[in-house]
Amino acid sequence: MTTMAIIAAVVGLILGGVISYFVWDKALKKKKDKLIGEAEARAEMLKEKKMLQAKEKFIQLKSEHEKYINEKNQRITSTENKLKQRETNFLQRKEELQRKVKEFETTRKEVEVIRENLTAQLEVIDQKSEELNKMHKQQVEQLESISGLSADEAKAQLTDSLKNEAKTEAMSYIQEIMDEAKMTANKEAKKIVIKSIQRVATETAVENSVTIFHIENDEIKGRIIGREGRNIRALEAATGVEIIVDDTPEAIVLSAFDPVRREIARLALHQLVTDGRIHPARIEEVVNKVKKQIEEEIIETGKRTCIDLGIHGMHPELIRLIGKMKYRSSYGQNLLQHSRETANLCAIMASELGLNPKQAKRAGLLHDIGKVPDDEPELPHAILGMKLAEKYKEKPVVTNAIGAHHDEIEMTSLLAPIVQVCDAISGARPGARREAVESYIKRLKDLEAMALSYPGVMKTYAIQAGRELRVIVGSDKLTDKEAEELSYDIAKKIQDEMTYPGQVKITVIRETRAVNYAK
Structure with missing residues (x-):
């Protein structure tokens, strides 16, 4: 019984497998046919799409080719036109050249005729010139025999006479011009100088050695000096200016002969006092900053001056x-x-x-x-x-x-x-x-006294604010060579022994005067 059941089950399984195979096979065939149909449809659509793209590309290439052909035809046409124009110009030039050659030939023939005429005329002129020279020679010989003088002697006498007459007239003319110039030169020169001075504004003199720095109260002086004077020493070292803190109320004196250094010190002090932080490191920082500001201001001043003028x-x-x-x-x-x-x-x-x-x-x-x-x-x-x-x-x-x-x-x-x-x-x-009146007068007197100490010197004058020393010597006591040596000696002595600004010009004057009276 059990065996029959197993056999029946096996047979059932086999039948079920066979049936399932046929069912699946039929289903797969349907799905396969469906996929093949869809694939064919897609392939057809893709084929049509590619055909359209190929047609569009063909049309585009055809259009570009036609455009290229048209441009090439236009260039060919343009080149042909240029060649035709060149050919026309060449023909015109050829015709013009042929015409000029004909004109040249005609002109050359005319020149030949003119040259022959000129040659004939020159021959006639040469003949007449020879005849004229012969006649002139005969006349000169006749004049020499009549006057008793040769031609060269007569020329010399005439030349001397004309020279003397010309010299007399020229000297008279020159004297008149010099007299007129002397009468008008000083007047015109003074007029020009006065006009020039009147049209230019004047400026007053300025201080040249010290600057006064004003402060609000004397308490700031202590801060500027610093502990044991370290601040003022740092400021003097950084600026190169002597800072004088005395009993003058609400003022500090900055002393230096360099105005740039004084201005740097003044501006640095102003910034330090305004800021309130005064110590050596800050002083060096502020001084360096002010130096850059002064340099910029110097350049700006130069530019502004050039623009103004x-x-x-x-x-x-x-x-x-x-x-x-x-x-x-x-x-x-x-x-x-x-x-x-x-x-x-x-x-x-x-x-x-x-x-x-x-x-x-x-x-x-x-x-x-x-x-x-x-x-x-x-x-x-x-x-x-x-x-x-x-x-x-x-x-x-x-x-x-x-x-x-x-x-x-x-x-x-x-x-x-x-x-x-x-x-x-x-x-x-x-x-x-x-400048100080006493030192100015003393320097001028020293200049004059130094020159007077030399033998042969009669008078000395210091002029142009001490920039020139004029020394008058006796003509009977010194020669011209000795006067030159005296000028050199005085200049060397002034240079070695005296202190003066700029330079001093020494002019030694030696003149001889001859005086007579007409009674």
């Missing part, structure tokens, strides 16, 4: 040196104000004389640039200023005016004496410069 194209280093002149003085006269005043005077005087006022103003502004160099070479300031101007590509007429304004070199243009005169006007006018 209408001077353009100047080298930046010259502009910086012009700015430094603000902090330099000579006999109490501010150097920048003096240079500006000299520049304006030069421009006015050059305009009055019909010269270039711009060049004159440029030379006047730069004439004392040698007083403010970064280093201190052993050269007069005029020569040093000329070398600086040459270094920074100023024109020769300007550099010569700078170098010659104290007669160290020869003047080569009319601009040089104008700068020299205007420099003297600016420095010599009343109120322009200032």
Whole structure:
């Protein structure tokens, strides 16, 4: 019974498997047919899409090809047109050249005819010239026989006569011109100088050795001095200025001959007092900062000065040196104000004389640039200023005016004496410069006494604020050679024994006067 059941179960399983196989096989065939159909549909769609893309690409390539063909045809057409135009031009030139060749041939024939005519005329002229020379020779021989003089002797006598007559007339004419010039020159020169001075504003003299720094109360003095004087020592070491804290109420004196250092010290003190933090490290920081500010202000001052005077194209280093002149003085006269005043005077005087006022103003502004160099070479300031101007590509007429304004070199243009005169006007006018009266008078007296101590000296005059010493000697006591030696000896003695600003010019005058009376 059990065996039959197992066999029946096995048979049932086999039948179920067979039935399942056929069922699954039929289902898979349906699914396969469906997938194949979908794949064929997608393939058809993809085929159509690719066909459309291929057609579009073909159309695009066809369009680009047609465009390329059209452009190539246009270039070919353009080239053909150019070739035709060149051919036309060539033909025209060929025709013109043929025409010119024909004209040249015609002209050459005409020239040949003219040359033959000229040759014939020259032959006739040569014949007539020979006949004329023969006639002239005969006439000269007749004149020599009549006058008893040769031709050369007659020429010499006539030449001497004409020379003497011309000399007499020229001397008379020159004397008239000199008399007229003497009558009008001084008057015109004074008129030009007065006009120039009147049109330029004057400046008063300024302090040149100390600066007063005002404070709100005397308690700040103790903070400036610091513990055991460390603050004031640090400030003096950083600025190079002597700081005098005395009994003067609410004031501190800054003493130094360098105005730039005094200004740095003043501004640094102002910032320190305003900030309230005063100690050596802070002092060094503030002083360094103020030095940079002063340098920027110097450059700005130089630029503003050039703009105010209408001077353009100047080298930046010259502009910086012009700015430094603000902090330099000579006999109490501010150097920048003096240079500006000299520049304006030069421009006015050059305009009055019909010269270039711009060049004159440029030379006047730069004439004392040698007083403010970064280093201190052993050269007069005029020569040093000329070398600086040459270094920074100023024109020769300007550099010569700078170098010659104290007669160290020869003047080569009319601009040089104008700068020299205007420099003297600016420095010599009343109120322009200032120095201690006692020391000034003593220095002038010492100059005159030193020159009088030499034998043969009759009179001495110190002029131009002690810049020139004129020595008058007796013509019967010294020769010209000895006068030159005396000028050298006095200059050397002054240089070795005396202290003076700038330079001193020694002029020794030796003259002989012959006096008679007509009764």
